[in-house]
Amino acid sequence: xxxxxxxxxxYLVGTEDAHLLTEDVRETIGKIGAVIADHxxxxxxxxxxxxxxxxxxxxxxxxxxxxxxxxATSLNLKLFTTLMILSHMT
Numbered sequence: 001x002x003x004x005x006x007x008x009x010x011y012l013v014g015t016e017d018a019h020l021l022t023e024d025v026r027e028t029i030g031k032i033g034a035v036i037a038d039h040x041x042x043x044x045x046x047x048x049x050x051x052x053x054x055x056x057x058x059x060x061x062x063x064x065x066x067x068x069x070x071x072a073t074s075l076n077l078k079l080f081t082t083l084m085i086l087s088h089m090t
Contacts, residue, residue, distance in 0.1 A: 003057040003060035004054070006029050006059075008054050008058070010054045011051055012051050013054070015050045033061070034062070034063070035063075036062075036065065037062060040064060043055055
């Protein structure tokens, strides 16, 4: 989510958490140079991501770590999410 907040100013605007994204918070997030997603949540699941429409990581470098015991459906969704990130990093 931090990567999406940095890369897309519209991410989380209009959600119940929008008030948490103060200018100070955005300034701090703007200083982050890369993120590591350690067993990431499926960001295309509305229960995990309140703003799928604006979840768009386009510039932030992301390293995704998964485990060897991931379930196939979970891994496929994470792979799809990873490919979405990578396709925007060109």
